[in-house]
Amino acid sequence: MAAVLLLGGLLAGCQVAVAGTAGVSAADKATADRRAEQRAAVDAALTALGQSPAIALKSTVKGAEQQFRISRGGYAVGALPLDGRFVQVTVAAGQFYLQADADYWKAHAIDEGTQFGTSWVRTLGSELPFDPAARFAPPALAEGLRKALAGLDRMGEPVKAKLPDGTEVYQLGAAPSVLRVTTAKPNRVVSFAPAMLDSRAGAQYGAEFGVAALAGDAVKTFHTDLDNAVAGLGQPFEGLVQASAVVTNQVLDCKDFVGSCTTTVDISNSVVGTPASGEKSVVRISLSVDVSAESLGAQTCTAAGDAEPYKAIKLSCAVKFKLPNRTASYQVLSKPNATAEVRANLDVNAVKQKVAAEFAGLGG
Secondary structure (H helix, E strand, C coil): CHHHHHHHHHHHHHHHHHHCCCCCCHHHHHHHHHHHHHHHHHHHHHHHHHHCCEEEEEEEECCEEEEEEEECCCCEEEEEEECCEEEEEEEECCEEEEECCHHHHHHCCCCCCCCCCCCEEEECCCCCCCCHHHHCCHHHHHHHHHHHHHCCCCCCCCCEEECCCCCEEEEEEECCEEEEEECCCCCCEEEECHHHCCCCHHHHHCCCEEEEEECCHHHHHHHHHHHHHHHCCCCCEECCCEEEEEEEEEEEEECCCCCEEEEEEEEEEEEECCCCCCCCEEEEEEEEEEEEECCCEEEEEEEEEEECCCCCEEEEEEEECCCCCCCCCCCEEEEEEEEEEEEECCCHHHHHHHHHHHHHCCCC
8 A cells, every 4th residue: 555655646746747848938939939930020121121222211201212322332312311411412433412402511511612503412411310321331230220120129029010002011119110022922121210320410401211133124213313413513513612702913004095904814713621622623703893984884894713722813804895987085994803722622424433443343
């Protein structure tokens, strides 16, 4: 009887041990599986984004949609939303060009001595939340989003949503830092909030950028559009440099019986600041001369030319008075005024060659 009781005790011990090793519940395992699926989808989407030859970022301001296209190497063209408006941006050969209206430049205290107006300006982009060429190029953007996700709580139940076109996406984070990735394979990044990369960006760049990978013909179109943008830059202003001009010598020459008077002046210039590129710039000198003669009235002539920084330039312009049909002499007064602007000494063909080299490696 004792042996039987001992056996019974052993069996009872075994029953307690088994009961103490219960596994994960079916509900917890299902949640863990869904989290794993989300992680795999996000990883695949960011990997694909980082390997893209180029991408298009789309944004909407006051009902208007614009796109900003950027290559792996940081060559870019398009419009970015800034302070509730769009500004045009071109990035090529390591140089940043921005086109905006006069109010934008005044708001950023960059256009103190020169009215840029709607001209292109070569600048560092330091007035932007961050350099889009450095942060939005596909590899950099993918890396930046990965770092941002590392700080999110991803242990909860994955959140899914439906886009207006019916696409199902994983929605990670909370406003203003939201990333959306498709649930279906091949997984891709649909949109992201600029605030994920930098908290300052949300206020200026807007709440969200739609993302589309570019390949094939779309890359070729991007190449063509960037080429055209570079060709249209002309002689851009240097955004970080100011210049002044002084008339140092003046000669007025009026022709008898003809009524034409030519003003010739020497103009010196001085420059403050360093070009954004560190490359050579030119100083565009604009001359305006008011010429007046007693009883003949007043006229204005203009001329312009390029000078090297701190080098003098000679400019001339002429007016012609209508003389009365009688012999008389007139005292003529000439008042010249000169202004200076610093312009980028841009070699468009050289930039286009670098653009071609960039796109040759992208299939475009």
